Amino acid sequence: MSDPKNIVLDDDPTGSQTVHSCLLLMQWDVETLKEGLADDAPILFILTNTRALTPQQADAVTREVCRNLKQAIAQSPVEDFLVVSRSDSTLRGHYPIETDAIAEELGPFDAHFLTPAFFEGGRFTRDSIHYLLVDGEPVPVHETEFARDSVFGYSTSYLPDYVEEKTKGRIPASTVERFVVADVRQGVEERLLHLQDNQCGVVDAENQADLDRFAADIRAAASQGKRFLFRSAASLLTALANLPTQPVSAEAMGEYIRNHKPGAVLVGSHVKKTTEQLSYLLKESGVAAVEVNVSHLLQDSPMERDALLKSLLDQVHTAHQKGETPVIYTSREEITFPDVTTRLEFGVAVSRLLMDIVRGLPDDIGFLISKGGITSNDVLSDGLALRTARLLGQILPGVSMVRTPTDHPQFPDLPVVLFPGNVGGADAVAEAYRRLSRDVDSSGITV
Template sequence: MVYVNTKKRAARDVFDSLPQVDRSAVDDLLAQELRQLGRKIIVLDDDPTGVQTVHGVSVYTDWSPESIEQGFAEEHPLFFILTNSRGMIASETEAVHRQIARQIAEVADKRNQPFMLISRGDSTLRGHYPLETQTLRETIEAQTEIVFDGEVLLPFFQEGGRYTVDNIHYVQYGTELVPAGETEFARDRTFGYRSSHLGEWVEEKSGGAYTAADTTYITLESIRALKIDLIAGQLQRVTDFRKVVVNAVDYVDVKIFAIALLRALKAGKQFLFRTAAAFTKVIGGISDKPCLTREELIAEETGTGGLILVGSHVKKTTEQLAELQNNPAIRFIQLDSHLVLEPARFQAEVDRVVARCEELIASGETVAVYTRRERLDLGPDKQEEELQLSVNISDAVTSIVQRLTVRPRYIIAKGGITSSDIGTKGLRVRRATVAGQIKPGVPVWKTGAESKFPGIAYVIFPGNVGTTMTLRETVEILEGCGQR
């Protein structure tokens, strides 16, 4: 494969060069189309951070027929199922997606209710792709009369600085847009990649099964010119599960594309979706909501401290942790995660951390527990072994919440695998409601009555979102001393 040459671009130059559109007219058109959709929208989220744009929707942490049926029965058109598949090996995620797809098809058939299926993935392109959407396609097509014409790829996520321009996906660092293939995310030991051009990324990840040449590209020029019929026509011509790349640098771009998409769906086309969090908000018709206040999150003063758990190892998380450590009111405990290679010593280390957390939280002090910042490196071709060790470390962090006997004032979890395991295994949540965001792209669950700490504010802080200050600012809001 010949990779398209890419280079950094000045963000302001890109944004300022695009023509403006009548946003209120776009909103009106989208609302008209959404009223006619008539489908239940199901989002399969590969870690809990995918709810970082929505509010007032349910997240189910299992995929039993009962939970899926409950989601279908809700008045809201959209619900999430947390798969946490980014923390699984390939064979596990394939099995999980086959099971989920079968059960969705059965419930939809029982209720005679059409549905739309979104695979919510990472905005920096990490994850089990194309395995997950290919598995969904095969299973749904084998069990129903649905035939998917194509797959829409839309990794735009404004809150995190992820933009697609000229078919190249960018991550914003300061004032620059850096091609995704040149970032630390592309060097991920489990989910790494080379190409920033999304057509070539598809070709790379699919081993040539789908090519850049056969990919359909929805351009910003067409979007900003409001060529909705032209875009709908492009979608009408997609067949054989070929891919559709959507360029976007603003929510209005996603909305304009969605209008064309909804018209294509109404004409009988069928698509699967691999998107970041922005598309779920738009297609779910979810309104904007101001960031949450402390008063909305802390229902009662318990006299106990908060609990912050940091597992993510991306550079941004490490920088945010360093800034948080400048807050003298927080007590910090390092968990020596490298002891995972020595099980007895690792268990003793976890016991030490749990005992100290219990003591400090009960006395009213807020505690931040963080794993060692250096990643374990087992050498070449050891990605699955390293992923398993990361799961073992996450289990240890989760056990802190499992073993607590005192209820913290709030809980923050930093990182996708960490936040999923704490929510499902530590807090034992089966269904949560997304309250909104405490900072842009930083969602908060309100836990259900079945959970270990019912109604607690559980902040799910993605590893790669925010500025250096955002974690500290989030904690200070919850502590009652932060400025919004």
């Protein structure tokens, strides 16, 4: 029996950050899904962007994808598949809304597993506690800024308690099946075969070999008829896909840039790490800072918004004509909101402005770097209006590059870097910029 197809519903476009040479789908009509299922790659990503949506919208989108998937699978040669609800490695996202919806639409499943480890980003799970490396030291994620997220906040890093908290007691911590490191390394196939009724399990992993072993046991159990669902960060996907080394190394990805031209950088994420990375990037030679003041965006009239957009695009084109790479970033001050709905409305307004900027970029830019998960999703699906994109691989650990189709009406064959907000050291965005700019001098002339 062949290995199952790995179908990933990705709540932002950065979940493919550990694999390569597969399709990302920005649409999920039945025909597009059939195209993805027919692709030779063992893994397929459907970019739902649900982390940017309300709980009700996330539920509706997830169900729509699953219903269309059911039709597409029935019309495709795919016989066996695993479903992954890919989410953030710092435990943010619509859990259990999305896994509940998937289970109801594509189930029944024997179990669903939380596997939040993402080693390239310094996240691992030990004794069912999820950690994030901060300056080389492991910190339980509930002690980080991510746990204080105004939409997806939580109070514990102990995953059984996290499950109980997020399910409002529907799944008590005492009933969660724990797969600790010693179990995983010894092998858990026999335990997997006894799971039923969508049992919730949480999985330790301290390195990629742990998830490789777990994935092998999952495949073995699946081959015997067991059906599993995953709420996972990216590192499990590496194990499930089991791909060879990417065709072009991270250091050599500058060969993808178009005509040795300077590019553009778009920064939407507001996490502390992004702000630090932005400050390093702005010190690089050949960049031009273009700040987008978004503080009054919800109050601005349409005329004021249009004037702001024109001013920003004028700065972008002026920089490009000088052979510089414009770094377009939203203002960094903290903005408070009276409620979650207003915060989400603000996010939509910011995204619309940024996507108007993307559409107004010079047609001959050499590359585009998009910083932030939701920003990157909007760049692909709205700013570039892509239906599908081919993932080239990673330019840095956890940082993917895709390329637009050759027949794109505005930006054909444009390499686009999808840079998660919470990934990389202080110099990481600057390093990605340098790798893509080595063949361009300060005047934009090939060297």
